[in-house]
Each structure stands twice: as structure tokens, then as C-alpha cells.
Amino acid sequence: EAGVAQSPRYKIIEKRQSVAFWCNPISGHATLYWYQQILGQGPKLLIQFQNNGVVDDSQLPKDRFSAERLKGVDSTLKIQPAKLEDSAVYLCASTYGRGRGMHSPLHFGNGTRLTVT
Amino acid sequence: SQQGEEDPQALSIQEGENATMNCSYKTSINNLQWYRQNSGRGLVHLILIRSNEREKHSGRLRVTLDTSKKSSSLLITASRAADTASYFCVLNSGGYQKVTFGTGTKLQVIP
Numbered sequence: 001e002a003g004v005a006q007s008p009r010y011k012i013i014e015k016r017q018s019v020a021f022w023c024n025p026i027s028g029h030a031t032l033y034w035y036q037q038i039l040g041q042g043p044k045l046l047i048q049f050q051n052n053g054v055v056d057d058s059q060l061p062k063d064r065f066s067a068e069r070l071k072g073v074d075s076t077l078k079i080q081p082a083k084l085e086d087s088a089v090y091l092c093a094s095t096y097g098r099g100r101g102m103h104s105p106l107h108f109g110n111g112t113r114l115t116v117t
Numbered sequence: 118s119q120q121g122e123e124d125p126q127a128l129s130i131q132e133g134e135n136a137t138m139n140c141s142y143k144t145s146i147n148n149l150q151w152y153r154q155n156s157g158r159g160l161v162h163l164i165l166i167r168s169n170e171r172e173k174h175s176g177r178l179r180v181t182l183d184t185s186k187k188s189s190s191l192l193i194t195a196s197r198a199a200d201t202a203s204y205f206c207v208l209n210s211g212g213y214q215k216v217t218f219g220t221g222t223k224l225q226v227i228p
Contacts, residue, residue, distance in 0.1 A: 031214060042120075042205055042218040043160070055213040091160065097214055103148050105162035106207075106216060 002026065006092050006109035014117055018080035021112045025073070025094030032069055033106065034077050035091040043091055049075065082116045089113050119144045121189075121206035121219035129225040136193040138222040140206030141186075147214065149182055150207040151191050154221075160205070163191075198228045 005024040013019050025032050031050050035043035046065065048056040051072035060067070064083070069075040079086055089111040097104040121142040130136050140149070151163045166173045166182045166189070173180045179192040193200055206219040 033216060035218070042221045045215070045217055048213065048215060050213060056215055093160075093216075095214070095216075102214065103165060103167055103209075105150060105165055106152075106160075107162070108160040110159050 004092055004094055004107050004109035006090075006112055008112055009110065010113050010115075012115045012117065013082055015084055016081040018078065019082055019114060020076050020078045021090050021092075021114075023075045023077070023092030023109060025075070025092070026096075026107055029094035029096050029107070030072070031095045031097060032075050033093045033095075034067055034075070035093065037089045037091055037111070039088070046077070079114075082114075084116050087114055087116045119208055119210055119215065119217045121149075121208050121217075123204070123206050123219045123222045125222060126220070127223045127225075129227065130196055132196060132198055132226055132228050134196055136196050136200070136224055136226070138191045138204055138206075138224070140189045140191075140219060142189075142206075142208055142219075143187060144208065144210050146184075147209045147211075149180075149189050150209065150216075151178075151180060152205045152207055152218075153202045154205065155202045163204075193224075196224075196226045198226050200224060201226045 034046045037043040046060045047067045049069040052069045067077045091111045093106040093108045121140045124139045148167045150165045164175045177194045182189045203221045205221045
């Protein structure tokens, strides 16, 4: 099966500019996650979708970050305006499971490395 | 906190030795997972253990889970240089499968 696809792989922008990341999960995976991983740290969950609905965005900086998942498939994550501290790798992951009784691993894309100068 | 905490933060061993990493957490979980991340590469799922399981094996990996102590351990036997990576304890909790990562253990296996 095809894996989780993310683009672009790298992005360099200046602070106060905007940027968007795209993710295509594995076909049939109901749940999609966006993580932010700052160098030397573990991934931090930004937002979680189940189908096209948001189930957790408690750690998403909503004043500058937004995300959507159209038709329960592809997803985009946007930052506007970017700050220096947004420099990180943005990871998308998907999983088949959608409820408490489902136990399935996450499949990760290769991530987008964002540098804000 | 729904985040696991790994111990040690860094570990350096000789090839052929065993490596043990521990994870402690505070919340109730659906399952606990371990992931590996090689430098500059993506995250790879290693093993998943459900909250009603106590031990699981996969190749050279052995995971234990003690829900009464809210702790888990990952044992890698007969380590290889290719095992050099960061290892993350990952908690799956809640009705919507919220998945949170710990801080990670950086393992170095010296050839």
C-alpha cells in the first residue's frame, strides 16, 4: 500500500510570511494527525481529525495555525503569519482506527522541514 | 499530563549488548506504542501493547506494561549499530485515540 504522502519536503520562508503543508493519508484511514517536532524534542500533537471533523486541537496555536481535512481524505495545515519559533518538522500521520476499541499503529509521512528566517 | 516520560534520556552501549528503556505515564491508556526515529528520517512503529496485555515480543524487541504502576519498558536484545536512533514511548488514550509522544531516549550503539 502507498504510504502517507507529504509535501513539500522543505520550505524556507521569512517571518510574517504564510506557508501551507499538504498531507495525503493512507487510503481508508479515518484518523489523521498533524505533529510539530522541534529539533531535539518529541513530536507535539497539533490537531487530530476523525474523518473530516476535528476531535482535538487543544495545542494548536489558533491565532496563526489552521488546518482542514476536506472530504475526510487530504489535509492541509497553514501558518499565517509565521514566527521564528515555528521552525520545525511538521509530520502528518494516519491510522485506520477510530474508536476506543481499535488498536492500530500510526503511519507517518516523511515530514516537511520548515525554516523561518 | 498525557505524555509519557522516558528514562534514560540517552543511552550508549556496545554492539551485542542489550538496551532497556523505560516509560512512565500518569493517564489511563487504551494502548502504549513504541516508535523509532533515525536521524533525519521518519518515525517507524515498532510495537503496540494493549492496556490489558502485560508483555509482547517482536523479533529482538520485548515490551512490558504494568498499568498498576503506569510504566512500560522496551528491551532491545543483541543490539546492532543500525539500532542507533531515538525511541519514543507513545500513549493512546481517550475515546478518539489521542496519541501523544514522550520526550524520547536517544540510543547510541557503538560498533
